[in-house]
Amino acid sequence: MKKMLLSGLIIISSISLFGCVQREKVTDSPFKSNSTSKTETSGSLKVDSSSDKSEKIITSSTENKREEIAKDNAIKFPADSVAKFSGSQFIGMDYYFEGKVVDTIVANSVGNDIFENSFLVENSNGYRMIVTPAYEVEVPNESNLKVYGHLNGNGYNIAEIDKSGINKEAGLINGYQIFINEKEIGIEYFGLDDI
Numbered sequence: 118m119k120k121m122l123l124s125g126l127i128i129i130s131s132i133s134l135f136g137c138v139q140r141e142k143v144t145d146s147p148f149k150s151n152s153t154s155k156t157e158t159s160g161s162l163k164v165d166s167s168s169d170k171s172e173k174i175i176t177s178s179t180e181n182k183r184e185e186i187a188k189d190n191a192i193k194f195p196a197d198s199v200a201k202f203s204g205s206q207f208i209g210m211d212y213y214f215e216g217k218v219v220d221t222i223v224a225n226s227v228g229n230d231i232f233e234n235s236f237l238v239e240n241s242n243g244y245r246m247i248v249t250p251a252y253e254v255e256v257p258n259e260s261n262l263k264v265y266g267h268l269n270g271n272g273y274n275i276a277e278i279d280k281s282g283i284n285k286e287a288g289l290i291n292g293y294q295i296f297i298n299e300k301e302i303g304i305e306y307f308g309l310d311d312i
Contacts, residue, residue, distance in 0.1 A: 187213040187265045196244035202288025208270030215263040216240035238262050243283040249291050266292035
C-alpha cells in the first residue's frame, strides 16, 4: 500500500513539474545565415538573444516596475507644504524623491537601527525628507540627490532640531537606489572623491 501511494505521488509530482514547463519550438535552423531575434520572458527577467551575438543581455523588469510605481506614488502623494507621510498607508510604500542635500543628520529609520549618515533633502517645493541609504556614505551639502525607496510611515519632528523648512514634520525614506549628482551610490559613487 505504501509503495502504491509513493508511486502515485511521484507520478503526480512528475506530471505537475513537466506540465508547468513551457517549451518553445525552434523553427529556424542554427545553420541558416539570416539572423533572427527573439525575446523570451522568464519570470521577472527578459532575455534578448540573437543568432549574430554570442552573449545574452539580461535586464530586470522588476527594477523598472518598482521605479514606475515609486514615481506614480510621488505623483499621487506629492511632497509639498501639506504633505504628511506618517500612517499605515505609507509603511513600505515605494516612493521617489529628489532634491538638494540640506544636512547630514542622525535618524532612526527601522527598528533600532540608527544611521549616522541620514540626509535631510529639500525638494523644489521646499519639502524636507529624511533619506537613509542602505549603508553609510558621505555626501556633501548642496549635492543633488535622487532616491527610490520605501517610506517607513513615521513622521519626524524636524522643527525640534531647527531643520524645518515649509514642513515641521518630515517623512523618512529608506533608499534602495540613490543617485548623488547623477552617480549611483555603490556603483559610481562611493564617497567624496567621486564627485
